[in-house]
Amino acid sequence: MPQIYNPTYIFWARVISALISSFYIFLNFFRNTKRIPNEAIKNIVVCQYHRIGDVILIAPVLGSLKTKFPQSKITLLCCTGALDFAEELQLADEVIAVDAPWTNWNWSLFQWLKIRSFAKSFRKKNIDLAIDFKGDIRNSWFLWHMKSKMSFGYADTGGSYFYTHCQPIPKVMHQTERSINLISELGCNIEIQSSKESTSNASGHLVLHAGGTDPKRSWPSKKWVELADSLSRDYKVTIIKTPETDPIIQRIKDRNIPVELFESDLPAFQNWLKNQKMLVGIDSMPGHLAAYLGVPVVSIFGSQDPNWTRPLGKWVEVVKPEVSCVHDRNHWRLCSKCMDSIDVKKVIHGIEKLISRVRMGDK
Structure with a gap:
């Protein structure tokens, strides 16, 4: 099975997850975690802000979400480097750049408070569904502060309580297949187009x-x-x-x-x-x-x-x-x-x- 995260990081992340769990589980008592019907989903946020390549890997997933929820506005949060590219390919209705401190190895308390404030700013957007594919407790913590009506994701490194609908960690899967597996819980059906015709230009470089x-x-x-x-x-x-x-x-x-x-x-x-x-x-x-x-x-x-x-x-x-x-x-x-x-x-x-x-x- 492919190792997704550094085993040492997984260990300490799960320790931290256990230590803070009581606090967040208590706060979750005041949240409505019921599943809302698909036709009521009008605003969707998808988080994929680690690297540019990660955005490309979920491109078919974003297309499937739009097909399943044509009436919804889909907002993609990506890293700054992927912003122009994601807008060029029209991967979402709105693309917003975010540079999370943990993706840049920035441990400044100010930056962590700043990113938490940024997540909280989404509350006024009345988000119905928020999705994160990474399974990283830091991403999950960020998503939790949005207070979306529903949130889907994995908890490879702990923090399942940060989601309203945390999904079982899949076994051997490519990153794209892992993302597809997650949105299948929303009724999205998608197959990876491995048979896509080659666009190779014989006279190209x-x-x-x-x-x-x-x-x-x-x-x-x-x-x-x-x-x-x-x-x-x-x-x-x-x-x-x-x-x-x-x-x-x-x-x-x-x-x-x-x-x-x-x-x-x-x-x-x-x-x-x-x-x-x-x-x-x-x-x-x-x-x-x-x-x-x-x-x-x-x-x-x-x-x-x-x-x-x-x-x-x-x-x-x-x-x-x-x-x-x-x-x-x-x-x-x-x-x-x-x-x-x-x-x-x-x-x-x-x-x-x-x-x-x-x-x-x-x-």
Whole structure:
């Protein structure tokens, strides 16, 4: 079963949950927790503000909610980085940016009081239904302060009393499937469109997205340079310019490898990407975006389980080490040594395999 949270965090979160439970359970005595009929649901708030990629993963869920509750206004709370993108794709009737202190490792008491005040501001909106998919007690605490008539979510780390309708924690599930499982309790029926037609542009570029905020999730720079050199002999190649890719780009320039650069904001990147041949990247947001658009994706994974966060779709190829992690590492889930163990030939094989599948229509 994929490990969602750091086991140490789960332990301490559940300890805190137990310590504060009496206080919040007492306050809940004064709340009406009865389920309201679907036709009475007019205002829905969906919280998914951890990372940009998380918003892409619930895109089909947001569509299903709108189909089920066409008369309702759906408000999406997302991180600042996802705001323009979510508005561009019209994922909800209203999109609001929120930067919760726990998503940025900010332990300032002022910031926590500020985010609580922000949650309380939703009370005047008369929210009928609030949803959070993370199962993080901090998210649940935030949602509780909205005082919505109904609230749905998971309690992986404790705090089931923060919801009016806390749901059983599902077993092995991809993040998107986990979200679908939650809204199925509301009568939403949805299937992941794994058979979505490829939008691969045969004359487009092979796009390399080497950027990532966590170095333990990244593939070594020298291997990206070697990959770009090899692919540029047979394909048009573009590398996405981000702060993390500057050293890679400099090495490519030093070796005069014929590779183009692309730099833009997220909405422009999305519009450009959908006309390209394929994206090659690590376990990060661009892979999810490409899969959502129908662009073929080769996604490089290390020690983390791809069954939890891989891009979803028919045109996806995951490249990972042959064996499970045996390294002495300082992270509960990620391992830079596992990423380093993946050689360039293995990635090229994944690319060629996926190109062949797309060319043959996966016959």
